[in-house]
Every structure is written in C-alpha cells, then in structure tokens.
Amino acid sequence: xxxxxxxxxxxxxxxxxxxxxxxxxxxxxxxxxxxxxxxxxxxxxxxxxxxxxxxxxxxxxxxxxxxxxxxxxxxxxxxxxxxxxxxxxxxxxxxxxxxxxxxxxxxxxxxxxxxxxxxxxxxxxxxxxxxxxxxxxxxxxxxxxxxxxxxxxxxxxxxxxxxxxxxxxxxxxxxxxxxxxxxxxxxxxxxxxxxxxxxxxxxxxxxxxxxxxxxxxxxxxxxxxxxxxxxxxxxxxxxxxxxxxxxxxxxxxxxxxxxxxxxxxxxxxxx
Amino acid sequence: xxxxxxxxxxxxxxxxxxxxxxxxxxxxxxxxxxxxxxxxxxxxxxxxxxxxxxxxxxxxxxxxxxxxxxxxxxxxxxxxxxxxxxxxxxxxxxxxxxxxxxxxxxxxxxxxxxxxxxxxxxxxxxxxxxxxxxxxxxxxxxxxxxxxxxxxxxxxxxxxxxxxxxxxxxxxxxxxxxxxxxxxxxxxxxxxxxxxxxxxxxxxxxxxxxxxxxxxxxxxxxxxxxxxxxxxxxxxxxxxxxxxxxxxxxxxxxxxxxx
Ligand SMILES: Nc1ncnc2c1ncn2[C@@H]1O[C@H](COP(=O)(O)OP(=O)(O)O)[C@@H](O)[C@H]1O
Ligand SMILES: [Mg+2]
Numbered sequence: 001x002x003x004x005x006x007x008x009x010x011x012x013x014x015x016x017x018x019x020x021x022x023x024x025x026x027x028x029x030x031x032x033x034x035x036x037x038x039x040x041x042x043x044x045x046x047x048x049x050x051x052x053x054x055x056x057x058x059x060x061x062x063x064x065x066x067x068x069x070x071x072x073x074x075x076x077x078x079x080x081x082x083x084x085x086x087x088x089x090x091x092x093x094x095x096x097x098x099x100x101x102x103x104x105x106x107x108x109x110x111x112x113x114x115x116x117x118x119x120x121x122x123x124x125x126x127x128x129x130x131x132x133x134x135x136x137x138x139x140x141x142x143x144x145x146x147x148x149x150x151x152x153x154x155x156x157x158x159x160x161x162x163x164x165x166x167x168x169x170x171x172x173x174x175x176x177x178x179x180x181x182x183x184x185x186x187x188x189x190x191x192x193x194x195x196x197x198x199x200x201x202x203x204x205x206x207x208x209x210x211x212x213x214x215x216x217x218x219x220x221x222x223x224x225x226x227x228x229x230x231x232x233x234x235x236x237x238x239x240x241x242x243x244x245x246x247x248x249x250x251x252x253x254x255x256x257x258x259x260x261x262x263x264x265x266x267x268x269x270x271x
Numbered sequence: 272x273x274x275x276x277x278x279x280x281x282x283x284x285x286x287x288x289x290x291x292x293x294x295x296x297x298x299x300x301x302x303x304x305x306x307x308x309x310x311x312x313x314x315x316x317x318x319x320x321x322x323x324x325x326x327x328x329x330x331x332x333x334x335x336x337x338x339x340x341x342x343x344x345x346x347x348x349x350x351x352x353x354x355x356x357x358x359x360x361x362x363x364x365x366x367x368x369x370x371x372x373x374x375x376x377x378x379x380x381x382x383x384x385x386x387x388x389x390x391x392x393x394x395x396x397x398x399x400x401x402x403x404x405x406x407x408x409x410x411x412x413x414x415x416x417x418x419x420x421x422x423x424x425x426x427x428x429x430x431x432x433x434x435x436x437x438x439x440x441x442x443x444x445x446x447x448x449x450x451x452x453x454x455x456x457x458x459x460x461x462x463x464x465x466x467x468x469x470x471x472x473x474x475x476x477x478x479x480x481x482x483x484x485x486x487x488x489x490x491x492x493x494x495x496x497x498x499x500x501x502x503x504x505x506x507x508x509x510x511x512x513x514x515x516x517x518x519x520x521x522x523x524x525x526x527x528x529x530x
Contacts, residue, residue: 055403077407084405091403095396109404157404 004032004214008165008197009054014063016046016053023049025221026063031165036191036198038212040205041219042243047201048092050218051167054199055089056080067165085113088158088166092173094150096142102129102153103138109160128156131190133182147174152183159190165197166190172204184211205244209233217243292488298409299417299487305410312415320381320416321423325430327380328373332364332431335372336438339363343439344447353443354453358461360439361432365462365471366527369432371519374478377424378511382486385416386507389490390500398491413487420483421476428475470526477518482511 009031016024023046031037039047052058054065056072065072070083096105106125110116116124129135132152142150151171158166168187172180188211191198202208208215209229217225217232217240225232225240233244258264343356389412392398398408436458443449462468486507493503 052399057399057402081402081405081407084403087403089400089403091396091400093396095400097397097400098392098395112404112406154400 004030004035006033007031008033008067009199010064010066011054012064012066014053014060014065016049016058016060018049022221024060027218027221027223029216029223031197031199032214033197034191034195035213036187036200036211038200038202038208038215040202040208040215040217040243043203045218046221047218048169051089051169051199051201054167055084055087085161086164088161088163090151090155090158090166090168090171092169094142094147094154096145096150096154096157098142100142101138102134102140102142102145105142105153106157106160109157113161124160125156128160129153131159132156132186148176148179151175152179155183155186159194159196162194163196165199168198168200168202170202171200172202172207180207187211219243288492291492292484295409295413295488295491296417296484298407299414302407302410302414309410309415312411313418316415316419317423320385320419321427324377324380324423324427327376328427328431329434331372331376332369332434333438335368336360336364336435336440337442339368339435340439340442340447344443344449353447353449355457356443356449357436357439357454357458360443361436361458361462362467364432364435364439365467367471367519367523369428369435370471370474370478371515373428373431373475374424374482374515375512377420377427377479378482378486378508378515381420381423382482382507382511383504385420385483385486386490386493386504387500389413389416389487390493390495390503393491393493394495394497394500409491413491417483417487420486421479424479424482425472425475428478429472432471466526470522473526474519474522477522478515481514481518485511485514 007030009029011027011029011031014024014027014029015022029039029050039050041047049058053060054067054072056075059073064074067083067086070079072080072083075083096102097108100108103125106128107121110121110124114121126135126138129138132155134149134152134156137145137149137153142153145153151174155168155171171183171187175183184207187198187200190196200208200212209232212229214228215226215232216223219239225235225237227235232240235241259267339360340356343359344353347353347355347359389398392408392412398412401408401411440454444451444454489503489507489510493499
C-alpha cells in the first residue's frame with residue numbers, strides 16, 4: 001500500500017510503548033516528498049512522540065522508520081546526527097536557547113554546520129527572520145518574546161539550514177489570529193519556495209485542513225483514517241466524524257484511560 | 272515478600288542510574304577535543320563555576336583559618352608551644368579542611384546551579400532541540416561544565432588554603448602576638464610538599480571529579496518538570512556532600528594510614 005510516488009519517510013509496523021502503556025501499535029505511515037502532511041489526533045495520542053521517533057530521539061520497540069533508505073532507529077550516534085542536519089524541528093514550546101539572542105539562535109545551526117563567512121550568515125539570518133516577520137526582534141533575548149513570537153523565531157531557526165524535512169509540533173497553538181494566518185501562509189509558502197517536505201502535528205482542524213496535502217488521523221495508537229482533506233471530510237466513520245467536528249464524546253474517548261468513574265468514587269467512599 | 276521486591280526494584284533503579292551516569296561520563300571523557308568551539312565554552316563555564324565561587328571560598332577560608340588560629344592558640348598556649356599554631360593551621364587546612372570544605376561549598380554553590388541549569392534546559396526542550404540541530408548536548412552542554420568544575424575545584428581549594436593560612440596568621444601573629452618568625456618557620460618546617468600539599472591537592476582533584484559528575488548527571492537525568500528539577504538539585508547537594516565525606520575518609524586512610 002503505497003499511495004505516493006515519492007516517499008521521504010516510510011514508517012512500517014511501528015510499535016512504541018511508554019512506561020508500559022502502548023502509544024503506537026503496528027502503525028504504517030508514509031510521508032510524501034515535497035508535500036505538507038498533517039498528523040492529527042486528540043492530545044495525548046502520541047503526535048509529539050511520533051516526531052521524536054522520526055528524529056531518532058526515541059527508539060521504537062518494533063518497526064522501521066526509513067528516510068531515504070536509512071533506517072533511523074538503527075543508525076549509530078554519528079549517522080543520526082548527520083541525518084538530523086537534513087531535518088528541522090519546531091518544538092511545541094519553541095525551545096530557543098535562552099542564553100543567546102534571537103539572532104544568535106537562528107545563526108546557531110549555520111555556525112555549527114557550515115563555514116560560511118559572518119557576512120553570509122548575517123544575510124541568511126536576516127532573511128529567515130524577515131520571513132517570519134521578526135527581523136526587528138533580532139537583538140532581543142528569548143525571555144523578552146511572547147510565546148507566539150518565540151515559536152516563530154524557532155521556525156526561522158528550524159529552516160536556517162534549508163532542511164529537506166521540517167517537522168512542526170503544534171505550530172498554531174498560542175498564535176493570535178493575525179499571526180495564525182501569517183503562519184499558515186508562511187508554512188505553505190516555505191514549502192513551495194524551498195521545496196522541502198513538511199510534517200505538521202496539530203489539532204487545529206480548520207487551519208490544518210486548509211494547508212495539508214495529506215492527513216493522517218491517529219487515535220488509540222492506530223491510524224484511524226488517512227487521505228486528502230477532501231477525502232477525510234467524506235469519510236463515513238463515527239470516529240473520524242467526531243474528531244473532524246470536534247465533539248467531545250464518541251468512539252474516541254475524551255478521557256485518559258481510567259477505571260470506571262463510578263467504581264473509583266465508590267472505592268473512595270468505602271475506604 | 273512485597274517489601275523485598277520493592278527493595279530489589281529500588282536497588283535496580285539505583286544501579287541503572289549509576290550505569291547511565293557512567294555512560295554520560297564515558298561520552299564526556301572520550302569526546303574528541305574540538306578546541307575552536309570548546310575553548311570559549313569552557314572559559315565561560317570556568318567563569319560561572321569557578322570565578323563566581325571565589326567570594327564564598329575566600330570568605331570561608333579566611334574565617335576557618337582565623338578560627339583554627341584561635342582554637343589552636345587556646346589549646347597550645349597551655350603547653351607553652353603556641354608557636355606551633357602555624358604548623359597546626361597549615362596542616363589541618365592543606366590536608367583536610369581546604370579540600371573538604373571547598374568541595375562542600377562548591378557542591379552547594381556551583382553543583383546545585385549546574386544541576387538546575389541543565390535540568391531547566393531539559394525541561395524547556397533545549398537539549399532535545401540541540402540534538403535535532405545535530406549537536407550532541409553531551410559535548411556542547413555537559414562536557415564544558417564537567418571540565419570547568421574539574422579544573423576549578425583544586426584551584427579553589429588551593430586558594431582556600433592560602434587564605435586560611437593568612438587568616439590563621441592574622442589571629443595568631445597580629446592579634447595574639449605569637450612571635451612571627453617561629454610561626455612561619457614552624458609551618459615551613461613541618462609542611463611537606465609531597466606528603467601534605469600534593470596529597471591535599473589530589474583529594475581536591477578527586478572531589479572535583481565526583482561533585483561535578485554528580486551535578487551534571489543529576490541535571491541531565493532529571494525528570495523534566497519543576498518538581499523534578501528541584502528534587503535533582505537537592506540530590507546533587509546531598510549526594511555530593513556524602514560522597515565527599517566518605518571519600519575523604521578513604522583517601523585519608525590510604526594516604527596517611529600506614530602506621
Ligand atoms: N517523557 C515521558 N514519559 C512517559 N510518558 C510520556 C512522556 N512524554 C509523553 N508521555 C505520554 O505519552 C503520551 C503521548 O504524548 P505526546 O506524544 O506528547 O502526545 P501529543 O503530542 O499527541 O499530545 C501521553 O499520554 C503522555 O502521557
Ligand atoms: Mg504534543
């Protein structure tokens with residue numbers, strides 16, 4: 001089952017558990033090259049975990065994660081650091097280096113991985129900061145930025161090396177409506193202009209439907225639906241409908257796995 | 272039976288943590304040196320870990336030296352041998368108090384700060400972020416901090432000794448009026464460079480290694496929440512203090528125990 005012509009990331013039979021609780025069970029996901037792929041699902045299903053698995057920061061219990069012929073979980077430390085140069089990751093919190101200015105944060109990957117002269121680094125940094133609308137903030141320290149601004153600086157840093165694959169972890173949360181619109185456009189534009197592949201993790205349905213080429217919907221450790229935004233809107237499954245329409249109750253539980261509420265209350269009453 | 276199992280699990284957990292700390296240490300020790308990027312980072316950490324600890328070390332050294340001078344005088348004057356105060360002050364400082372007290376203060380001042388800083392970097396995903404940029408946090412963050420602590424503690428202990436001896440002289444000679452010539456001569460005569468100074472320095476080197484290792488490991492291995500960081504910081508201070516005191520006994524027995 002390979003719906004795409006050119007796949008950059010091929011995940012087969014992935015299983016992963018955290019403190020004994022299974023997060024993924026035998027999951028297959030293909031990320032098409034040059035496209036924007038969204039991973040959606042209720043919070044706590046393991047979307048961030050999936051990105052960390054792709055980045056090789058976590059090792060799966062079973063299965064393969066192949067990027068251009070290299071099985072990431074099997075790579076040695078050095079090969080892993082090499083392949084990560086081709087990935088950019090925007091963390092949920094931004095994760096800027098707090099002891100460096102905005103400018104130095106964006107320049108950091110360039111300084112580490114290239115021997116470019118300072119003048120060229122400067123040009124690239126200003127270009128990337130301009131792209132996220134924060135060229136004027138270049139001398140600020142991360143502690144002087146709002147959450148949304150920090151995320152955009154982190155985006156500039158994630159694309160500093162023009163990676164082949166950019167992973168966005170919840171890029172839309174905490175953005176005001178204007179910045180949100182800008183960001184959606186930005187991700188789209190960057191994807192087209194730089195020709196990289198994007199993976200967006202999100203639970204903002206409207207924004208994601210608006211820019212994704214392909215969507216995986218995960219819940220309960222499985223891919224419950226996949227397809228283009230149009231296909232997904234037409235899927236006739238209670239689980240998918242519930243999520244796409246944002247209903248709290250349905251086949252996908254809103255609650256973290258727990259004992260029956262009544263039982264727990266009774267237990268407390270008894271003891 | 273249940274308690275036994277719990278005890279076993281606790282022991283296994285400790286053993287696993289010890290193993291992880293060994294792996295981290297291994298990475299730090301065998302990392303290929305990259306002087307161009309590492310040197311500025313190391314100097315910066317030497318400033319944070321060493322230079323900023325100077326005040327507490329100097330002040331403590333001065334007071335401990337002064338107290339030693341005073342106590343030594345009140346004891347020795349009864350035997351009419353108060354000119355031995357210099358010898359007593361210098362030997363206690365160089366052999367024991369300088370390395371031990373410096374290491375304890377260092378654990379509280381610099382060790383806890385290292386743990387908290389690294390833990391916070393972990394909690395705010397800065398370490399993950401470094402990894403994803405393709406930079407090994409063990410090299411970039413842990414190694415310079417470890418080496419800075421390792422280099423700084425012996426130097427701080429030496430400063431502690433010097434200042435302490437000065438404090439002893441201040442009380443003994445300037446205040447209580449011990450004859451200056453015999454104060455210093457006695458000291459010079461009795462303090463042996465190899466037996467006392469080098470052994471004391473060796474202790475400080477061992478303590479620097481152990482305290483900084485504990486501090487960076489606790490930070491790197493902490494649970495990345497505010498609660499986890501505070502627990503890790505406490506553990507750094509408690510574990511390093513215990514380790515320093517226990518190791519001090521072992522080292523003293525090995526160095527001076529051949530009766
Ligand atoms: N460091 C961790 N240790 C143990 N469990 C974790 C850890 N991080 C996340 N989890 C658990 O893994 C599950 C998936 O987390 P995550 O990938 O962050 O979800 P999402 O990003 O989809 O909201 C959650 O149920 C969470 O409780
Ligand atoms: Mg998440």
